[in-house]
Amino acid sequence: MKTLPILSALTGLMMFSPALAADLPDLEGREVVVVTENAYPPLQFVDPATGDAIGWEYDAMEEIAKRINMTVVIENSSWDAMIPAVSEGQYDVGMTGITIRDDRKEKVDFSDAYMRSEMFMLVRADEDRFTDGASFAAFEDGLVGAQAGTTPFYVAVYDMLDGDEANPRIKLFETFGASVQALKAGDVDVVLTDGTAGEGYVRANPDTFKLTGDAMGTEDFGFIFPKGSDLVAPINAAIADMKADGTLDALNKKWFLDYKLGG
Numbered sequence: 001m002k003t004l005p006i007l008s009a010l011t012g013l014m015m016f017s018p019a020l021a022a023d024l025p026d027l028e029g030r031e032v033v034v035v036t037e038n039a040y041p042p043l044q045f046v047d048p049a050t051g052d053a054i055g056w057e058y059d060a061m062e063e064i065a066k067r068i069n070m071t072v073v074i075e076n077s078s079w080d081a082m083i084p085a086v087s088e089g090q091y092d093v094g095m096t097g098i099t100i101r102d103d104r105k106e107k108v109d110f111s112d113a114y115m116r117s118e119m120f121m122l123v124r125a126d127e128d129r130f131t132d133g134a135s136f137a138a139f140e141d142g143l144v145g146a147q148a149g150t151t152p153f154y155v156a157v158y159d160m161l162d163g164d165e166a167n168p169r170i171k172l173f174e175t176f177g178a179s180v181q182a183l184k185a186g187d188v189d190v191v192l193t194d195g196t197a198g199e200g201y202v203r204a205n206p207d208t209f210k211l212t213g214d215a216m217g218t219e220d221f222g223f224i225f226p227k228g229s230d231l232v233a234p235i236n237a238a239i240a241d242m243k244a245d246g247t248l249d250a251l252n253k254k255w256f257l258d259y260k261l262g263g
Contacts, residue, residue: 024067024068024234024237024238024241025068025233025234025237026068026069027068027069027070027234028069029069029070029071030069030070030071031070031071031072031073032065032070032071032072032073032092032093032231033073033075033091033092033093034061034072034073034074034075034091034092034093034094034095035074035075035076035077035082035085035086035090035091035093035094035095036053036057036058036074036075036076036077036094036095036096037076037077037078037079037082037096037175038053038076039079039096039175039176039177040055040096040097040176040197041055041177041197041200041201042055042056042196042197042200042255042256042259043055043056043057043095043096043097043197043221043255044056044057044058044095044096044097045177053074055255056115056251056252056254056255056256057095057096057097059251059254059255060114060242060248060251061093061095063238063242063247064235064238064239064242067238067241067242068234068235068237068238070234075091077091078174078175079096079147079149079150079175080147080148080149082094082096082098082224083098083104083107083108083224084107086108086224086225086226087107087108087226087227088226089226092225092226092229092231093223093224093225093231093235094108094223094224094225095223095224097115097117097194097221098110098221098222098223098224099150099151099219099220099221100113100219100220100221100222104224107227108224108225108226108227109224109225109226109227109228109229109232110222110223110224110225110232111222111223111224111225111232111235111236111239112222112236112239112240113220113221113222114221114222114223114239114248115220115221115248115252116218116219116220116221117194117195117196117218117219117221118194118195118215118216118217118218118219119151119152119155119159119192119193119194119195119215119216119217119219120192120193120194120195120198120211120212120213120214120215120216121133121136121190121191121192121211121212121213121216122180122183122190122191122192122193122198122201122202122209122210122211123183123189123190123191123209123210123211123212124183124184124186124189124208124209124210125206125207125208125209125210127189127190127210127212129142129189130142130189130190130212131212131213132212132213132214133159133160133213133216136160136189136190137160137161137162139189142169142189142190143169143170143171143187143188143189143190144156144160144161144169144170144171144188144189144190144191144192145170145171145172145173145178145179145180145182145183145187145188145190145191146170146171146172146173146179146191146192147172147173147174147175147176147179148172150176151192151217151219152176152191152192152193153165153170153172155192155216155217156170156192157170159216159217160192160216171187171188176191176193179191180201183209184205184208184209192216195211195215196252196256197256198211199211199256200256200259200260203260204260223235
């Protein structure tokens with residue numbers, strides 16, 4: 001497996017060698033600063049075995065860079081700071097499994113969707129007090145872990161609970177990984193996650209976690225840019241090219257089917 005080196009917060013350079021595909025825009029080696037969180041496996045995360053930053057989005061961005069001849073600089077930021085920072089032009093591109101939403105489009109531009117996912121309930125393997133969103137809502141002592149402002153947060157608020165974003169049954173965490181650790185420790189009772197990511201956790205920890213219930217929401221992921229960015233069109237062209245030639249399907253197989261979290 002090819003891996004990319006982990007970079008310290010807000011520093012680091014990844015040089016992706018250009019291999020321009022025919023009929024795609026040529027950015028002539030332009031330096032593009034891409035910010036990520038490294039907290040949403042298997043899209044982007046730190047491999048616990050090697051300490052390397054790896055994932056679907058790293059591979060996809062490397063391939064995009066090759067196809068449109070750009071040099072990628074990777075920097076790190078927390079989720080809550082990312083959209084404002086990209087909006088203000090501190091970074092050229094943001095990638096961290098960001099759901100394409102109309103309210104976010106007021107602050108940033110989005111690429112075309114590169115992935116569609118659905119939210120599922122990740123619970124402890126021995127959970128038998130609830131089996132879906134409705135029964136969780138009826139379980140008055142149940143707690144859900146989430147990051148503020150994320151799709152799992154909003155699905156928990158509006159699809160599972162009462163629409164109150166300050167509902168005390170929602171416990172907030174800095175990262176997705178921290179919410180999963182809280183679930184494992186019994187500090188919360190459910191975490192919402194993309195189904196494929198959740199399946200990865202279950203495969204890696206079948207005695208600890210399981211998925212329960214039906215999908216509770218469909219979301220499309222896209223890269224984000226400052227409003228009016230001239231990078232949207234060339235990156236969209238590369239995404240379309242990768243869809244057409246099967247590259248995105250190959251990445252899905254690599255990271256969602258073949259890769260074993262913690263393996």
